[in-house]
Amino acid sequence: MSIKISNNLSKFSKKELDSFFKHAKRVYRNQAFTILANPKQQDIARILVIIPKKYGNAPARNLIKRRLKSIFWEEQLYTKKNDIIFIVRPDAKKLSFQDLKNVCLKYIV
Numbered sequence: 001m002s003i004k005i006s007n008n009l010s011k012f013s014k015k016e017l018d019s020f021f022k023h024a025k026r027v028y029r030n031q032a033f034t035i036l037a038n039p040k041q042q043d044i045a046r047i048l049v050i051i052p053k054k055y056g057n058a059p060a061r062n063l064i065k066r067r068l069k070s071i072f073w074e075e076q077l078y079t080k081k082n083d084i085i086f087i088v089r090p091d092a093k094k095l096s097f098q099d100l101k102n103v104c105l106k107y108i109v
Contacts, residue, residue: 009046009078010069016041017048020083027084028107032092035107037082044078051088064088067097071104084108 012020024036040046049068051061068086072078095103 009044009072010048012046012048012083020085024085027109028103031089032095033089034087035103036085036087037108040081040083045080046078046083047072048083048085049088050085055088055090056093060093064092064100067100068104071097071101072108075101075105077104077108080108082109 019041020036020038024038026034027037028035047069049065051064053061055061055064072084077084092100
């Protein structure tokens with residue numbers, strides 16, 4: 001069961017994304033990122049991380065994706081009631097793993 005959950009934590013179909021962006025509510029916004037939330041569409045909540053190329057090279061973008069997905073998995077945020085989208089900006093590079101974790105735990109409900 002956990003393997004199935006981990007593979008589907010960040011999978012959205014085009015139709016689901018269109019619906020998500022149409023009905024999403026902004027939960028949090030600062031200079032580092034914006035968090036959008038929408039009631040989950042499947043049995044588990046999912047996360048999507050959007051990072052523009054302005055953020056940096058591929059390894060830097062992948063690092064922030066891995067960190068956010070790791071927090072989502074380790075803190076069992078997939079049991080919450082909302083799907084989450086993080087729109088990351090270049091200022092997020094300044095945040096430590098603990099800072100990211102604190103924001104996630106505070107604003108993801």
